[in-house]
Amino acid sequence: MPAAMNWEAVIGLEVHCELATATKLFCGCPNVFGSEPNTNVCPVCLGLPGSLPVLNRQAAELAMRIGTALGCEIRPSVFARKNYFYPDMPKDYQVSQYDQPINLGGSLALPDGSTVGITRAHLEEDTGKTTHVGESGRIHGADYALVDYNRAGVPLVEIVSEPDLRSAEAAKAYVNELRALLVAVGASDARMEEGSLRVDANVSVRPAGSDRFGTRAEIKNLNSVRSLVRAIEHEIARQVAVLAEGGRVLQETRHWDDTAGRTSTLRSKEEAEDYRYFPEPDLVPLAPDEGWRARVGAALPMLPSRRRARLAAAAGLPEADPLVVTVVGLDLDELVLDAVARGAEPRLALNRAANELAGRALVAADPFAALLAMEVDGRLTATQAKAVLAEMAERGGDPEAIARDKGFEVLGGDTLEAAVEEVLAAHPGEWQRFVAGEAKLAGFFVGKVMAATGGRADGRAVTALLRQRAG
Numbered sequence: 001m002p003a004a005m006n007w008e009a010v011i012g013l014e015v016h017c018e019l020a021t022a023t024k025l026f027c028g029c030p031n032v033f034g035s036e037p038n039t040n041v042c043p044v045c046l047g048l049p050g051s052l053p054v055l056n057r058q059a060a061e062l063a064m065r066i067g068t069a070l071g072c073e074i075r076p077s078v079f080a081r082k083n084y085f086y087p088d089m090p091k092d093y094q095v096s097q098y099d100q101p102i103n104l105g106g107s108l109a110l111p112d113g114s115t116v117g118i119t120r121a122h123l124e125e126d127t128g129k130t131t132h133v134g135e136s137g138r139i140h141g142a143d144y145a146l147v148d149y150n151r152a153g154v155p156l157v158e159i160v161s162e163p164d165l166r167s168a169e170a171a172k173a174y175v176n177e178l179r180a181l182l183v184a185v186g187a188s189d190a191r192m193e194e195g196s197l198r199v200d201a202n203v204s205v206r207p208a209g210s211d212r213f214g215t216r217a218e219i220k221n222l223n224s225v226r227s228l229v230r231a232i233e234h235e236i237a238r239q240v241a242v243l244a245e246g247g248r249v250l251q252e253t254r255h256w257d258d259t260a261g262r263t264s265t266l267r268s269k270e271e272a273e274d275y276r277y278f279p280e281p282d283l284v285p286l287a288p289d290e291g292w293r294a295r296v297g298a299a300l301p302m303l304p305s306r307r308r309a310r311l312a313a314a315a316g317l318p319e320a321d322p323l324v325v326t327v328v329g330l331d332l333d334e335l336v337l338d339a340v341a342r343g344a345e346p347r348l349a350l351n352r353a354a355n356e357l358a359g360r361a362l363v364a365a366d367p368f369a370a371l372l373a374m375e376v377d378g379r380l381t382a383t384q385a386k387a388v389l390a391e392m393a394e395r396g397g398d399p400e401a402i403a404r405d406k407g408f409e410v411l412g413g414d415t416l417e418a419a420v421e422e423v424l425a426a427h428p429g430e431w432q433r434f435v436a437g438e439a440k441l442a443g444f445f446v447g448k449v450m451a452a453t454g455g456r457a458d459g460r461a462v463t464a465l466l467r468q469r470a471g
Contacts, residue, residue: 005244006208009236010216011171011201012163015178016156017188018126018196019062025125025155026053026095026283033194037148045125045153047091052282059155060102060286062187063123064296066157067103069185069303070118076287077102077123079280087147088128096124096158098277102286108161108181109305110173111320117162123286128152129195151195157187163202163213168232172225175199180304180329192223199228203235205243214239215249219256219263231256235263307333315346323350330358338365344372356386360393367392371399383455384408408456416457420465423448435470442466 021031027044043051067074080098101122107115128149132142159178165171179190179197190197199222204214219235222228234256239249254263288296302310305319311333312319327333332353339349342365349372357363371392375385380403388402423445424431434441445466446459 007205007236007240007243008208008210009166009232010163010204010206010213011165011167011232012216013161013165013171013174014200014202015159015161015175016126016198016200017066017159017182017190019059019155019157020186020188021056021058021062021155023056024153025056025059025123026153029153031154033191033196035150037146037150040150041152046149047089053095053280055283055286056155059123060288061292061296062155062185063102063121063157064288064293065185065300066159066182066187067106067121068293068297069181069300070103070106070108070121070159072103072106072118072121074102074288074293075104076100076285078285079123079283080277081280082124083276084274086127086130087145088130089152090128090149094125094127095280095283097122100285102288103157108174108178110170110177111305111308111325112173113320114170116164116174119160119162121157121159124156124158126151126154126156163204168229168236171201171232172229175225175228177304184301184304186301192225195223198223201228201232201235203232203239204249205236205239214243215251217249217251217263218253220253220266222256227256227258230258230261231263234261238263304328311337314340315350317347317350323347323354326354330354332357332362335362335365335368339369339372342366342369344369345376348372348376352385352389356389357393360390363389363392363396367397367399374399374403378458378461379403380408381450381455381458383450416453416461417465419449419453419457420445420462420469423452424469434466 018031023029024031024045027042029040029042029045032040044053064074077097078100079095081093082096082098083093085092101120103121106118106121108118109115128147129151131146131148133144133146134142161174165174182188182190182197188196192198201219201222202216203219204216206212206214217235217239219231222231235254242249250268252268253266255266256263307328308319308324311328312321312324314337315324317324327336327350330353335357336346336349336353340346349368352372368389371380371385371388374380375382380388384403384406387406388399388408391397391402392399427445427448430441430444434445442463446462449457449462450459
C-alpha cells in the first residue's frame with residue numbers, strides 16, 4: 001500500500017463501570033475500595049464447593065438506571081459462565097451476560113452534537129487484581145505474582161459502544177460524557193484512579209472513504225483519560241505504519257505501557273468460543289417487570305446533556321461552549337441559572353462560576369447575582385470581584401459589606417488617568433508600538449496600571465483610556 005494513502009481510524013470502546021452497591025454482586029461481602037488484601041471475601045466469591053450465588057437487587061436496579069439513561073431496551077436477561085484460566089478468578093470462570101444482556105441498543109449524545117451508538121450494557125462480576133512483582137511489573141520477567149480477591153465479585157456494568165468514534169479526542173469526549181452520566185444517575189463514583197472505571201479500546205484503521213472495517217487490536221485496561229488518548233494515538237500510528245510497509249495488522253490484545261508510550265502484544269485475541277459460554281445453572285433469568293422499569297425511569301435525575309441544553313439556552317451560547325460544559329461538569333449550573341434569573345449577565349456568571357468556584361463551597365444565588373451586578377456596574381474591578389467571591393465562598397456574607405470591609409473602591413476620573421499617564425511615561429517604547437498598531441500590548445499596560453493601583457483600576461476603563469490616547 002502507498003505510504004501517502006489517507007487513513008481513517010475506527011474506534012469502539014468497552015467501558016467497565018463498577019456499581020455503587022454496598023455489597024458484591026452475588027454475596028454479602030463489602031464492596032469497598034482500599035481494604036487489606038483478601039479481607040472482603042467469602043465462600044461464594046471465592047467459588048468454594050457448595051456455595052451458591054444470590055443476585056444483588058440494587059446492582060440490577062443500577063444497571064437498569066444506566067440502560068434507561070442511555071436509551072437502551074431493558075430486556076429479560078440470562079447470566080452465563082465465561083470460562084477462562086487466569087488466577088484473578090479463583091473459580092476459573094466469570095459470571096457475566098452473553099447473548100441475552102439486560103440492556104440492548106441505545107446511544108450517547110456528546111457535547112459537540114455527535115452521537116455514539118451503544119451496542120449493549122450488561123451486568124457481570126469483576127475479577128480480582130493480580131500484581132506481578134519484579135522489575136517489569138508484568139507477567140513476563142516477574143519474580144512472582146500476588147492476587148487480591150477483594151475485587152472479585154464486585155458488580156460491574158460493561159458498556160460496549162458501536163465503532164462510531166474516529167479519533168482519540170472523540171474517544172476522550174465519549175468517556176468524559178459517559179462518566180458524567182454514570183455519576184449523575186448514582187450508578188457509580190466512576191473514579192478511574194481507583195479502578196471503578198476502566199476502558200478497553202478496540203482500534204483499527206482503513207483507507208479514508210472505505211466502508212470496510214480493518215483488523216482491530218484491543219488495548220486493555222486503560223485507567224485514565226490521558227492514557228486512553230495516548231494509547232489510541234499510538235495504536236493508530238502503529239497500524240498505519242504496518243500497513244504502509246505492506247504488513248498485516250494482527251487481531252490481538254495489546255498492553256499499554258504508559259511510561260514507554262507504546263503498546264505491545266499481550267495475547268492473541270480471544271473469541272466467544274474460546275470462553276465456552278453457557279447459562280449459569282445457579283441463577284434464574286433476570287426479568288424486570290414493567291412496573292420496576294417505570295419506577296427506575298421516573299427516578300432518574302436530569303442528565304448532563306439536558307442540563308447543558310438548558311444552561312446554553314439561558315446563556316445564549318452553543319451547548320458545546322467550554323464554559324457551559326465546565327459549569328455543568330462542576331454541578332454549578334443551578335447557581336448560574338438562578339443568578340441569570342435574577343438579572344446577572346450570563347457569560348460573566350459562567351466565567352466566575354467556572355474559574356472561581358471550582359472546588360469551593362457553593363454560594364447562594366442572591367449574593368452571587370449581586371456581586372456580578374457590582375462588577376458589571378464598575379463598582380468592583382474583576383480582581384476585586386474575584387477576591388470578594390472567594391470570601392463569600394469561604395465564609396458567606398453580603399458582597400457589598402465584604403467589599404467595604406476590604407476597602408475596595410474602583411479608581412476613576414483624574415486619579416485613573418494620572419495612573420495611566422505614569423505607566424505610559426515609564427514605558428515609551430511599548431507605547432509607541434501600541435500606537436503603531438500592536439494591539440496585544442493593551443494587556444501589558446492594563447497589568448502595569450493594575451499593579452500600580454493595587455488592583456483598584458477597572459481594566460475596561462484602562463483599555464478605553466489607552467485607545468482614546470492612541471487616537
